[in-house]
Amino acid sequence: MIDMVRLVAPIGHSRLNLLAALQRVKPDNLLLISSSQTRSIDEDSVRSISGNKNLKMETLILGDAFDLVGLAAKMRTFHSNEKEEYDDVVLISGSTNSIAMMTYLLWGPRTISLPPPGLQTEHDGVIQEHEVTLDDVHTLLGLRVEEDKVLLDEIECFPDSDKCIVSTDEGRINIYWTTPDIETGYNARDVKQFLYKVIGLGTSMSAQFGYKTFHHFVTGPEEYKERIPPRGPFTYISEGDDLQ
Amino acid sequence: MTLNLILSVNYPINWGPVIRATHSHQPESLYLIHIPKISVDSYHFEIPENLSDWFNQHEIKVSFDILKDGEKLEYPTEHCIRLDALSGATFSQVKLIDSLPDNLEVWATSSAGTESVRLDDEGTINFPPLDPIEGLRLMGQDSSFKEVEPIGFDLTILEPYIQHSDNCARLNHYSLEKDHDLDVFKENLILKDRADIQLKIDSRSRDGFWLEDVIMEHLAIKYSERSGRLFRNFTINRGDVEEQFISGIHRMLGNQPKQILPRQRLDIAESLGIDPWRYRTKSIEYNSIIDEITMDMFEEIPITTYQDILDAGSINEFDAVLIDNNKIITIEVKSSRPRMYMVAKLTALISKHLTPLKKKGLLIHGYDPEGDDVEEFEHELELWSKLFPDIEVVSWFELIGLSTPDSRNPDINSNRKPFIPSNRKIRSRIANDITGDVKDLSLLKIEVQIHNKVLRFLTYLCPGRLEYFKGIKRVQESWHLVANSDKVIGRLIGKGKRSILGQLNALIPELNMSKIYGNDSENK
Numbered sequence A: 001m002i003d004m005v006r007l008v009a010p011i012g013h014s015r016l017n018l019l020a021a022l023q024r025v026k027p028d029n030l031l032l033i034s035s036s037q038t039r040s041i042d043e044d045s046v047r048s049i050s051g052n053k054n055l056k057m058e059t060l061i062l063g064d065a066f067d068l069v070g071l072a073a074k075m076r077t078f079h080s081n082e083k084e085e086y087d088d089v090v091l092i093s094g095s096t097n098s099i100a101m102m103t104y105l106l107w108g109p110r111t112i113s114l115p116p117p118g119l120q121t122e123h124d125g126v127i128q129e130h131e132v133t134l135d136d137v138h139t140l141l142g143l144r145v146e147e148d149k150v151l152l153d154e155i156e157c158f159p160d161s162d163k164c165i166v167s168t169d170e171g172r173i174n175i176y177w178t179t180p181d182i183e184t185g186y187n188a189r190d191v192k193q194f195l196y197k198v199i200g201l202g203t204s205m206s207a208q209f210g211y212k213t214f215h216h217f218v219t220g221p222e223e224y225k226e227r228i229p230p231r232g233p234f235t236y237i238s239e240g241d242d243l244q
Numbered sequence B: 001m002t003l004n005l006i007l008s009v010n011y012p013i014n015w016g017p018v019i020r021a022t023h024s025h026q027p028e029s030l031y032l033i034h035i036p037k038i039s040v041d042s043y044h045f046e047i048p049e050n051l052s053d054w055f056n057q058h059e060i061k062v063s064f065d066i067l068k069d070g071e072k073l074e075y076p077t078e079h080c081i082r083l084d085a086l087s088g089a090t091f092s093q094v095k096l097i098d099s100l101p102d103n104l105e106v107w108a109t110s111s112a113g114t115e116s117v118r119l120d121d122e123g124t125i126n127f128p129p130l131d132p133i134e135g136l137r138l139m140g141q142d143s144s145f146k147e148v149e150p151i152g153f154d155l156t157i158l159e160p161y162i163q164h165s166d167n168c169a170r171l172n173h174y175s176l177e178k179d180h181d182l183d184v185f186k187e188n189l190i191l192k193d194r195a196d197i198q199l200k201i202d203s204r205s206r207d208g209f210w211l212e213d214v215i216m217e218h219l220a221i222k223y224s225e226r227s228g229r230l231f232r233n234f235t236i237n238r239g240d241v242e243e244q245f246i247s248g249i250h251r252m253l254g255n256q257p258k259q260i261l262p263r264q265r266l267d268i269a270e271s272l273g274i275d276p277w278r279y280r281t282k283s284i285e286y287n288s289i290i291d292e293i294t295m296d297m298f299e300e301i302p303i304t305t306y307q308d309i310l311d312a313g314s315i316n317e318f319d320a321v322l323i324d325n326n327k328i329i330t331i332e333v334k335s336s337r338p339r340m341y342m343v344a345k346l347t348a349l350i351s352k353h354l355t356p357l358k359k360k361g362l363l364i365h366g367y368d369p370e371g372d373d374v375e376e377f378e379h380e381l382e383l384w385s386k387l388f389p390d391i392e393v394v395s396w397f398e399l400i401g402l403s404t405p406d407s408r409n410p411d412i413n414s415n416r417k418p419f420i421p422s423n424r425k426i427r428s429r430i431a432n433d434i435t436g437d438v439k440d441l442s443l444l445k446i447e448v449q450i451h452n453k454v455l456r457f458l459t460y461l462c463p464g465r466l467e468y469f470k471g472i473k474r475v476q477e478s479w480h481l482v483a484n485s486d487k488v489i490g491r492l493i494g495k496g497k498r499s500i501l502g503q504l505n506a507l508i509p510e511l512n513m514s515k516i517y518g519n520d521s522e523n524k
Helices: A016-025 A043-050 A068-081 A097-107 A134-141 A188-209 A222-227 B015-025 B049-057 B090-099 B132-138 B155-161 B173-179 B209-224 B241-254 B262-272 B284-291 B303-312 B340-353 B372-387 B396-400 B424-431 B441-461 B466-473 B478-493 B497-507 B513-523
Strands: A005-010 A029-034 A056-061 A087-091 A111-113 A120-123 A126-129 A143-146 A149-152 A163-167 A172-178 A214-220 A234-238 B003-008 B029-034 B061-066 B080-084 B104-109 B115-118 B124-126 B143-148 B162-165 B168-171 B181-183 B188-192 B198-202 B229-236 B316-324 B327-334 B358-365 B391-395
Touching: A005 A016, A005 A097, A016 A043, A016 A087, A016 A111, A016 A120, A016 A134, A029 A043, A029 A097, A043 A056, A043 A134, A056 A068, A068 A097, A068 B115, A087 A097, A097 B090, A097 B104, A111 B090, A134 A143, A172 A188, A188 A214, A188 A222, A188 A234, A188 B340, A188 B372, A222 A234, B003 B015, B003 B090, B015 B029, B015 B049, B015 B080, B015 B104, B015 B115, B015 B132, B029 B090, B049 B132, B080 B090, B132 B143, B143 B209, B143 B303, B155 B162, B155 B173, B155 B209, B173 B188, B198 B209, B209 B229, B209 B316, B209 B327, B209 B396, B229 B303, B241 B262, B241 B303, B262 B303, B327 B340, B340 B358, B340 B372, B340 B391, B358 B396, B372 B391, B391 B396
Parallel strands: A005 A029, A005 A087, A029 A056, A087 A111, A172 A214, A214 A234, B003 B029, B003 B080, B029 B061, B080 B104, B327 B358, B358 B391
Antiparallel strands: A111 A120, A120 A126, A143 A149, A163 A172, B104 B115, B115 B124, B143 B229, B162 B168, B181 B188, B188 B198, B229 B316, B316 B327
């Protein structure tokens, strides 16, 4: 079995990193490592996005991701009980730092990671870009994109946004917002409340679906620029600025 | 053997994980290594001042290095070298492991900061967590707060006073003022429970501050049983005290002049020469005065008002922060209907400021919908629970376990409100007289004294009408209040004008206006 490639992939909230790793490694086997804090993942969906209907999958569920003693013991036990030996590649850009590091120590040293920017992988010293499609978003994240809206279980994730675009080449979903126009009857308080909504929704959805999944472009007057966090999935475009 | 701790760090450095890992391992030397993923023109390495002092106190030497591709780190192999996976990206940590000697130990400290576990071998270190508030201080987030100790007040005595008003469950201050003591000057109602335990709550029912007092007592009791710590009026301070102070006075005068207490009014008038109750933000003249305010003007100001102004000028104020079992719960209290932007704001604020811990938010509100609004609100709550899973939204009466009038007896019309006469005419007439400047501070002091005595007297005559009298007090001079109060009281209690004025004059000698203001005032 040493000639069979296995992707050992700890997963957290994000799913796009798994998509990129599957596209890049094209494994015969997949060992998913998840925790009780991770949303469950459907095996058929994973096979579907991997493009390999015969992909063999196994899932190791660790329990509480923050119980370091428990997860380290469980991973060691699982590793020592493994009977088959594979050509393992470890995804180190998923899950918590401690789970990712433990995975590397047990199943390394070959790694695949996702350095910034965008959706790209680094494996065997070579960086490669990846694309994400509307179907991938639906299959992996359970999100639907309809009529410029992102929907989760029929709930609109970003109410009051202008539109959303699945940016195939950037490997993410771009959300566009425009601050209320003060000249048409809105006041400064309306703008502040709107920006709180953008930042709150952006932060919350990134925490649930991964920090590379969404990016928010907010257009508005220059004076509100400093209200948008300088880091994170936000870009503020002052009115009159060139979008490029 | 010398212990060296190596941490991978992003740039700019996120100090939270660095502090927790260092607190755990207590190394002699700390090496912060940054491996650039994207090129940065120049690096500026600066340790927050409080953290630098903390490193010095613990005799930890700190250095910052940048490791570029192909470079190796060199350390004496006889030293113990640990890498902790808590800080930085795994991608960088793996590169570090490749470049370090074979005697490297790989550890991970828990995000709660209570234990470190060796990952490449057996081994665990358990230690008391760093106080989360201390953690924030070390990170350079200077915060102010008041720790709340429970009084043990029996909040169930409030249940009969809950009234349904504008689709909200509020306390009926009319009844509370009749049954409990009122401190007009401090604007406090002093509640007593069956065991004679006293709880002070803000008497300003309109602004909902009373709800914060009630909630704080409930949470303090609940969480003290499990060693939780509650801090109220939690503010994140600006780096510059003077900037924060000036910002505070701007906010108080610009946005919240109606919330300024009598004692604050006097303090501000004395140091600034502006009477905040009569200050008008739209006045060009006074805006120019505000622009010239400096901290020197407040040199002698009493510490209580000084702190109030600083709080008002902070970057953000949370109503409360609760530290419970290594979780930090940020609490926001709204007496009205909660809106999505409020939930979003709480999410945004806790993420921005309280980064080193597991974060939760609690939005406590006074909304108590009826009819079709019930279903609509439940739908909203469900929506928010999916969009903002870290925020819990709960009504104050449910949180405490009190029933509202509707749930006690749905047949009773609980919308009945005490009669409060309109004061619109008085306001509009008086508004033209407002100037805002303080011509004579001694007169203002007398005015505040009279004001308080009059309010006490009116409250004595007409319990439960305090809110009305306070409504007019903000926009008119005391002699106007007194001049009109006889008519108001006459309407309220059906007595003649002369008898009321007689009683007022007997009780409050200062009400002889000619003695205070002279004949000119009487002609106003």
